[in-house]
Amino acid sequence: MEDKYPLFQIVDTSGNLVSDDYDITEEQAKSYYYHMLRIRMYDQKGIALQRQGRIGTYVPFEGQEASQVGSALALKANDWMFPTYRDHGATLTFGADMDMMLLHWNGRIDGCVPSRVKNILPAAIPIATHIPHAAGVAMAETYKGTKNAAIAYFGDGATSEGDFHEGLNMASVFKAPAVFFNQNNGYAISLPVSKQMNSKTIAQKAASYGMSGIRVDGMDVFAVNEAVKEALDRARNGEGPTLIEAVTWRFGAHTTADDPSKYRDQEESDAKREKLDPVMRLERFMKNLNMWDEQWVSSIKKEIQVELDDAIASMESHEKASLDDMFDYVFEEPTWTIEEQKKAFMAQRGGQL
């Protein structure tokens, strides 16, 4: 099956172009590098903030930057993004507000409210249940006669859920303009892919839906971007959805509440990082082609640091969570039960103790 679904690559681990079919400009490379560095710095900051007790549990995505940036930059402004809790790199790249993203990690519903300028849904916490939503949103775009598409993100574990099957089947039956973007990062919390499924690849599952299935090197931002762009083009042209498996690796823990040393050899994982790190690969590529400019790198680092500091300050100075928020958004008009409960609670908040 690996032969039938070969790993699509444009730049190899040494940072060399593997084919002459692709022409990469310095501007493009710099743009990818900027975005990948930005989300990596955000990710590292997220872990640090959790350690300092300034946010709640955080979900790191280190290792998946190329997958998330490459896919997000393939979208057009009016497309829809359905991320999971590990895809804030993609949502930030597509246009989510950084301070709001941090607020979400701080247990605030305000942080779930989508960006005002893009159709980015809040991070899906249940596994795979947003896959049918992407199919439905895409069907609605077809119904309205637009050329907009939807992308759903999910991990290797999600492919074992029923909603993965139901969503892909629905989308393929109705030729929904959707892209199902799987990041196979090797682990679903503690369970390795080898125990998640008996199939050699995730991409091959597309065949059962009569759908295009692509297996791409998820550490190669150029390949990911190209694969997603092609899939989006097919979707917009009425050729139906595509399942993309981006083969990547989760360098860190499942969440800041997880200790991966319990279930995997972290030294082996660290060795993988040396070889596979997508940010390093892009750096090697840029150096090989004389696109690397230390001064530029340090200037974007500073710029991103300022953006992060501002976002953290904005998150921390945000008004306290309002009690109204708990009650006021269940229905457009609150039912009498909610109204009565709110009134009674507000009158005796905390009770006598």
Added chain:
Amino acid sequence: METKSLTLIQAINEGMKTMLTEDENTLILGEDIGKNGGVFRATVDLQEEFGEKRVIDTPLSEAGFVGGAVGMALNGLRPIVEIQFLGFIYPAFEQIATHVTRIRTRTMGHYSIPMVIRAPFGAGVRSPEIHSDSVEALFTHLPGIKVVCPSTAYDAKGLLIASIEDPDPVLFLEPMRLYRGERNDVPSAKYSIELGKGERIQEGEDVTVLAWGAMIPVALKAAEHMKEQSVSCDVIDLRTLYPLDKDIIADSVQKTGRVVIVHEAHATGGVGSEITSVINDTAFLYLKAPIERVTGFDVPIPLFSLENEYLPTPGRVANAINKVITF
């Protein structure tokens, strides 16, 4: 006003037709609803009239098409989905519990899910296993969805139109035992009946009988029998199970001081328990007897050889009325 004499299921068809005609963002999705017109014929002729893009035969995939409808609703459409039998809703339960009911809260109103989930429900038509479930309480318990249940053709059309126009998700339960029962004169024009409002269908002084769906004819028959014994029943069709019509319950119980609640769902944790709580909050000092419930049992609904034993009967309801009268 032009009216037509319709059965409950014909009125549901009329309600959908009215809204498909009025709003091109309204679509219907479900299994066998297009060419076949639905296993109960609720959607008969609608695909022919409105086309395959608006009356959509979906794969056999409840989570898939309820989830798909969530996506459509996110994107400005107003989907109506048909679950073939309420007992087939379980694969979609996660979609309902984690998304349909929560997206408005999760996004602070940025997105909402104005969808209607229609489901025939209840026992008494000699169906196979799983086809007879009455699990309305699973949904009244979930914050973020309204639960509606008509018992007449007139109410069915008006409540369905109100449900489709509601800005929030509605589970619309259709008592299949009443699908082809009594006919009503149903206005041909569009009309709606406010959600959250019950209706007093028989005025009485001695005891309040609260019911909905297929239990309404059962309650009325019991009330008829009690009339012969000079007991007059205030019979109320609740029509909406979330939010309950607190005022009509309080008003009636404050008058009669005696209550019988009838539902075919299992007893424990059923909507009857919640109604008891409403009475506790609004009419405790008016009660002259403990509240009686006549319900199905805490057992899986039996196969049809025994389903009539499981279901509340006019006789069981009359016994309960006698019990509260003679307490």
